[in-house]
Amino acid sequence: MLSLVRSLWEVFRHTFARRVTVQYPEQKAYLSPRYRGRIVLTRDPDGGERCVACNLCAVACPVACISLQATEDEHGRRYPEFFRINFSRCIFCGYCEEACPTYAIQLTPDCEMGEYKRQNLVYEKTDLMIDGPGKYPDYNFWRVAGVAIGGKDKGQAENELPPVDTHSLMP
Amino acid sequence: MTVATIFIDNAPREVNPKQNLLHVCLSLGYDLPYFCWHPALGSVGACRQCAVKQFRNEQDATGKIVMACMTPAAEGTRISIADPEVVAFRAGVIQGLMQNHPHDCPVCDEGGECHLQDMTVMTGHRQRVYSFGKRTFRNQYLGPLVNHEMNRCIQCQRCVRFYREYAGGHDLNAFHLRDSIFYGRHEDGVLESEFSGNLVEICPTGVFTDATLKHHYSRKWDLQMAPSICVHCGLGCNITAGERYGTLRRVVNRYNHEVNGYFLCDRGRFGYEFVESSLRIRHPLVDGKPATRSEALERFGAVLRKGAVIGVGSPRASLESNFALRALAGPDHFFAGVPDEESRLISAMVRILRDGPARSPSLDEVEHSDAVFVLGEDLTNVAPIMALRLRQSVRQAPMRLAAGLHIPEWLDHAVRETVQDAKGPLFIASPYATKLDDIATATYHASPDDLARLGFAIAHAIDATAPEVIALSPELETMAAKIAAALRGAQHPLVVAGASCRNRGVIEAAGQIAWALCKVGSPASLSFTMPECNSFGLALMEAPPLSEALRTVRSEPVSTLIVLENDLFRRAPANEVTSLLRGVQHLIVLDHLGNPTTDAAELVLPAGTFAESDGTLVNNEGRAQRFFQVLNPSTDVQESWRWLHEVSVAAGSKSMERWEDLDDLTATIAKEIAAFGALPKVAPPRSAVGKIAREPSRYSGRTAMLANISVHEPRPPQDPDSSLAFSMESGPGPVPSSLIPFFWAPGWNSVQAVNKFQSEIGGALRGGDPGVRLIEPSRESVWQYFSAIPPAFKSRSGEWLLIPVFHIFGSEELSRHAQGISQLLPRPYLALNPAEASLVGAKAGGRIKILIEDSQFELEIMLRADLPRGVAGLPAGLPPFDGIQLPLFCKLASVGTEFSARGVL
Structure with a gap:
């Protein structure tokens, strides 16, 4: 009898307690920027494709769900011909982001990737590419690397001296 | 061999006293970094990277730093590799070398198989502390085969030492001075040496990289690789071929002490591109139209039932494929598919080696003559x-x-x-x-x-x-x-x-x-x-030459001719081939590239190249060597011997039912032809070895590479013929030397990982070098001197003896279709001695008319003072002259004049 009354009281008391249920999906939970969700490919501050198709993300991936093929434009700038992530295999470990030397591949705080068909979880480059630099707004690999590409000649990268004139007789 | 005892970090080790400390340390399995030293090039002590500390005796605690590559491994030498001072020294050297390195590993083709990366990791250098500017260089265009990216250079000098001192090239050198030494040509241009491709492997970093790989780049860790044999000449150099996404990506040297050692020629290294040529046949063709596999087999079976068959083999097909055709057509109806004269010459060579006392040397023995x-x-x-x-x-x-x-x-x-x-x-x-x-x-x-x-x-x-x-x-x-x-x-x-x-x-x-x-x-x-990769093997089969096929067609009722990986129009003049083809009702061709013979065929079956098949080739030494499938084609392409087996089983023939896979087949060949008794020993049978992975343990993208087709991953293809598996999974136990799919060892990602596979650096692979010699000279002295000495050559007036002039690029049938090499082919020309050119009124760069048998051609003239009088040269194997069987006499006339009945003038 006494326990019955106590239960009633408890229920009555909870009517006025602060609510913790989040009304998902109408209401979104906060996920920090470093949350490891859906993977994107970003662009450098100049708007160019950041990925240089070095294959490091693919080799770092413990489930081998990234595959790509490198190619070059006519000026020697390397980029992926195709870039595919099979999210049905992805474990969102973030190793690809850690391995990426250009900050191209980044994990985002978006985890809403449910699909009825597994095939729809295969993302190609067009599905992965975003229009901004993501979490790293300033870095541009090509400004640092010592290879010449369109718009940046030898000796024009950061901390580089002008090319050696091999015909010079000066010591 | 005498043995010396030296002490490495106080442990007594037995070593070869004729060698230097670096050599013996690497032979013993120590990881000692180096750059300028190369087992084939020797020591110059330029890079200061292989420093070790040497002590006078047991009491000496101070020691002195010496370069291991410059110090002999003399008896009683005491050294330390792990001494903290010397470890710091080596790290300092790397730091200096990396000072100007351009921060471009992600876009460098060498990345992942870079000796500089390996050595940097080995010494522990991580961060560039030098804050001043980096030296830069402009690159040169070095041709379609080798790419130049000079910023990456660490000035070890290996390229120039190899190119000039080892390979005898002239057009690559070191220019400028100090820290700005530049390695390249005096101006942009195609590298002249036939061995320029070795710069790719000799260079410890990415200055020289494979330009053909760049078009379809893949990291070494992503390549599915298998041991293979070069098919572009008769030497049988060992290669490792790599595949990615179903296409062949590149070829690198596979060390075999007895055969090719550390180096390949450019034809062997870059000729692989023919596999992806646009002429490639990937599906069966029935009456010139694409057909399915079952339609093709049905037609083949129907043709076989119609009547007698003759088979023409090929010196560029494996022993197994040739044997399968021999079994299908019968030994009396199997022909070698080489011109009569060539067949006689090769048989004469084999006989001289077999019956006489002189032994055919391995290439290593050639080097030591x-x-x-x-x-x-x-x-x-x-x-x-x-x-x-x-x-x-x-x-x-x-x-x-x-x-x-x-x-x-x-x-x-x-x-x-x-x-x-x-x-x-x-x-x-x-x-x-x-x-x-x-x-x-x-x-x-x-x-x-x-x-x-x-x-x-x-x-x-x-x-x-x-x-x-x-x-x-x-x-x-x-x-x-x-x-x-x-x-x-x-x-x-x-x-x-x-x-x-x-x-x-x-x-x-x-x-x-x-x-x-x-x-x-x-x-x-x-x-x-x-002349070709399996000429020796085909000669050991002792099949009659091509003209015998024609004779058989004329004398017996033959309904079908089966041609195996052979373009008959290269083997005999067009009229002879045409009359052979007219003599039969059905022509069936198995080949991998389209050519005039496949064009004439009723049924064409897509044969596997070296990359898609298993088989054995016999090189000029008489060494049988096995090559293994690298890629599993998604098309109908398969080994010729498998096509022939399938069709004969389908047609109800009993002779081939006995063998199902490669091991059965080699055992059958060994049983049927005495010369091939050792064939099963060329590589261990499938049952004797556990699984060997074709893919490195870091192979990436397994669950994504085919996900665009279906997200459900297919089962990896099975290989019924060898222990090599199309997967990353290896069984336990060591890999036999003939089955090493690629050289890799922990910490050694570059080709120089081969150090870890040799019994001694620069010596035989552990477990013996691959390949089995099939011939040895006769012990009995039954031979007799030849007495048929030809009379001296007399030049004929108005006629020239036309001889073949060979070109590394162009004379060989398959590599001609490789994309990179095709840009370097010579144009057809006629070479003539200048003293004689004036006789026909020809000038250098001009054109001349040439009458060969009954055909007339107009050709560019090349004057060569080294050609003997009365002799003219024609590039060998170059269309449209590839069917003409040289040497023969030809007539010449200047353009605009007619040939008279007696010849020129």
């Missing part, structure tokens, strides 16, 4: 790696000078200073000047018959019981005596000849010299080059 006579061969263009080996052989005799001064062989710079320009005896007698002439003691350019006469004269000068050459000029007499004396005085004399001159006398003369040497007690070797 101390007197060489090359008769009638342009080795740089016919058997390039043999030419590279001969370049080292001329160092053998002068090396004794250095040995006399107690300078060890590996101390490269000191040896070269001692030797200066001294070269051991190398005599070249060839129809035209070759690239090896620059290191020859003496050369002789004459027509094939005259070359043979010189050969016979040398044999007579060595052993007087050998037949004498009558009416020899006094100069030739002197030359023959000089060559004979050099060969007799050598410890390891070598005679090299081959079928390039298409002259039986040349081959017999070479045999005669080697036999004469053997008779006077000299351990002479005799090396014949072979």
Whole structure:
């Protein structure tokens, strides 16, 4: 009898307690920027494709769900011909982001990737590419690397001296 | 071998005292970083990377830092590799070398198989602390095969040492000075050396990279690889071929101490692109239209039931495929598919090697010969790696000078200073000047018959019981005596000849010299080059030549001709081939590239190239070597022998039911043909070894590469023929040397991981070098000297003897279709001596009319003063002349004039 009354009281008391249920999906939970969700490919501050198709993300991936093929434009700038992530295999470990030397591949705080068909979880480059630099707004690999590409000649990268004139007789 | 005991970090180790400390440390399995040293190039002590600490004795605690590559491994030497001071020294050296390195590993083709990366990781250097600017360079265009990215250079000098000193090239050098030394050409242009591709492997970083790989780049860790054999000449160099996403991506050297050692020629390295050529046949063709596999097999079966079959094999198909066709057609109806003259020459070479006392040397033995006579061969263009080996052989005799001064062989710079320009005896007698002439003691350019006469004269000068050459000029007499004396005085004399001159006398003369040497007690070797990758193997099958096929077609009712991986229009004049094809109702061709023969076929079956099939090839030494499938084609392509097996089983033939896979097949061949008794021993059978992964343990993208087709991953393809698996999974236990799919060891990602697979650095692979010799010289002295000495060549008025001039790019059938190499092919030309060109009114760069048999052609003229009088040269194997069987006499006329009945003028 006494326990019955106590239960009633408890229920009555909870009517006025602060609510913790989040009304998902109408209401979104906060996920920090470093949350490891859906993977994107970003662009450098100049708007160019950041990925240089070095294959490091693919080799770092413990489930081998990234595959790509490198190619070059006519000026020697390397980029992926195709870039595919099979999210049905992805474990969102973030190793690809850690391995990426250009900050191209980044994990985002978006985890809403449910699909009825597994095939729809295969993302190609067009599905992965975003229009901004993501979490790293300033870095541009090509400004640092010592290879010449369109718009940046030898000796024009950061901390580089002008090319050696091999015909010079000066010591 | 004498053994010395040295102490490495206080542990006593037994080592080879003739070697340096770096060599012995690496042989013992220690990880000691190095750059400028290379086992084939020796030590120069330039990079200061292999520092170790040497102690005077057990009590010495201070020690001194020495370069391991420059210090002999003398008895009692005490060194430390792990001493903190020396570890810091090595890290400091790397730090210096990395100071200007351009921060471009992600876009560098060397990344992932870079010796500089490996060594940097090994020494622990992580962060560039030097804050001033980086030195930069402009790159050069070096041709379609090698890419140049000079910023990455660490100035180790290996490229120039290999290119100039080892390979004899001239157009690559070091320019400028200090920290801005530039390695390249004096101006942009295609690298001239036939061995330029080795720069890709010699360079410890990414300055020189494979330009053909760049078009379809893949990291080493992403390549599915398998041991293979080069198919672009008869030497059988061992290669590792790599596949990614279903296409062949590249070829690198696979070390085999006895055969190719550390190097490949450019034809072998870059010729692989023919596999992805646009001429590739990937699906069956019935009456010229694409057909399904079952339609093709049905048609094949129907044709087989109609009547008698003859088969034409091929010197570029594996032993297994040739045997399968022989089994299908019957041994009496199987023909070799080589021109009569070539077939006779190759049989003569095999007979000379088998019946006589002279042994065919491995390429390693070729390198260690101390007197060489090359008769009638342009080795740089016919058997390039043999030419590279001969370049080292001329160092053998002068090396004794250095040995006399107690300078060890590996101390490269000191040896070269001692030797200066001294070269051991190398005599070249060839129809035209070759690239090896620059290191020859003496050369002789004459027509094939005259070359043979010189050969016979040398044999007579060595052993007087050998037949004498009558009416020899006094100069030739002197030359023959000089060559004979050099060969007799050598410890390891070598005679090299081959079928390039298409002259039986040349081959017999070479045999005669080697036999004469053997008779006077000299351990002479005799090396014949072979025109194609399996010419030797096909010759051991003893099948009759092509003309016999024509005779059979004419004399017997034959309904079907099956041609195996062979373009008959390259083997005989078009009219003969046409009459052969007209003599049969059905023509069935198995091949991988489209050619005139496949165009004429009723049924074409897509055959696998070396990359898509397993098989065995026999090289010019008589060494049988196995190649393994690299990629599993998604198309109908499969081994020719498997096609033939399937169709004969489907047609109800009992003869081939016994074998299902490669091991069954090799066992059957061994049983049926005595010469191939050792064939099953070439590589261990599938049952004897556990699984061996074709893919490195870091192979990426397994669950994504096919996800665009279906997200459900297919089962990895199974390989019924070998222990090699199309997966990353390996069984336990060591990999037999003939099945090593790629060289990799922890911490050693570059090709130099081969260090970890050798019993001694630069020596045999652990477990023995792959390949089994199928022939040995006869022990009985039943041989007799040849007595048919050809008369001296007399030039005919108004007629020229047309001989083949070989080109590394162009003369070989398959590599011609490789994308990179196709840009380097010569244009068809006629080579003529300038003294004779004026006779027909021809000028350099002009054009000339040529009458070969009944066909007329117009050709560009190339003047070559080295061509003998009465002889004209035509590039070998180049269309439209690839069917013409040289040598033959031709007539010439200037453009605009007509040929008279008697010839020109």
